[in-house]
Amino acid sequence: MSEFSIVAQYMPRILSGAVLTIQLAVLSLFLSILIGLVGATMRLSKNVFLSGIATVYSTIVRGVPDLIWMLMVYYSAQIGINALTESMGLGSFEISPFFAGVFTLSFIFGAFFTETFRGAMLAVPYGQIEAGYAYGFSKVAVLRRITFPLMMRYALPGVRNNWLVLTKATALVSIIGLDDMTRIAHQAGSSTQLPFLFNMISAGLFLVLTFVSLRAFNWLEKHYQRGVRQGVSDE
Template sequence: MIDLHGFGPALAAGTLMTIKLALTALAIGLVLGLSGALAKTSQNPILSTIGGLYSTIVRGVPELLWVLLMYFGTVNLMRALGQWLGMPQLELSAFAAGSIALGLCFGAYATEVFRGALLAIPRGHREAGQALGMSRPRIFWRIILPQMWRIALPGLGNLFMILMKDTALVSVIGLEEIMRRSQIAVTATKEPFTFFLVAAFIYLGLTVIAMTAMHFLERRAARGFVRSA
């Protein structure tokens, strides 16, 4: 039995923080990814350029730098906003900064996943919707999006696995997730192997749970479709 020296509850709290951070960043990233894909495939040159710049610039900078830039780079902006609102102590929390930074990065990669899924849908499906008198928004929500979701799910699942592990980067700005809690325990007990091994098993357990959930979602999304051999 591994002796955690009373740090078990702290690691459990860190695990909960990691889950909350990953799910918040996922929600932000899905919105950004879908918006980026629609912009990148738009016939409007301005939107297409914006979508391309977003995915290129964000993917070209390491995630750790985005976390640091989002946390430290917004200090002056938040201070100015706080003075304008009469709240001089206004600042971006480590959780908010980490969620936005990781969501931004997830969204950039998800843009390409959604774009590939969108291009994989035959043009005739849109034309069929138009022939039935459906509006463009209705065609997208009722015909295009369900098919995009089914095609994009495997890629999004892989990105979410990476996102969960990238939550460890937020420990550099003081958020007490799994890695930060583990580092505190190591400093107190001088047993790095024990606590980093426990952290590794926690991440592995979260990955297995996420993989199980993604498998369920893929099966549900594939109802009515015949899988190719």
């Protein structure tokens, strides 16, 4: 059997794994952005208790390798949950690999987005926020029409970098049994004795995702830069 026919045989499964990888990444991105917005707001809060919790969360999570968090959530947390449920007579409980992957990635990258959004919020000129209140805008209107658009202008480079790192971090879910693109490609390479070929296919699909993501972020940056005068060279 030729290499082409072998690849054709496994390609539908690899593509289905790629779809699962994208679903995992997008859902994790959405949840981590929500966590990051809450964490950034807490970090900038004048309440020492709230600010302290967000600071500890951001510092600890970013200081521990992603692999350790993945193993802790899927294995250690499951052992603890089962011990609790069995003591209550509820029987054992199994954490879904997909749920564990989404939860762990959201938990990890929520810490990175916390710092990204905190820096972006600090970069927003407070005078423009005061101007919104002076025009009679409500707090919600100021947040929606002034703070958020200006914050996103400063946050987008960090959001883009976090997203690119997150997409590659999805490969970690393969160690907990989720049939994502990385796991399926590895299994195909092992069973056919063509590990390099299938790993290159997996790498190529990640590069396609990266290319599409960069194009999307370029569009977003142009959208949020509308009305901003770009620097002009003195030459």
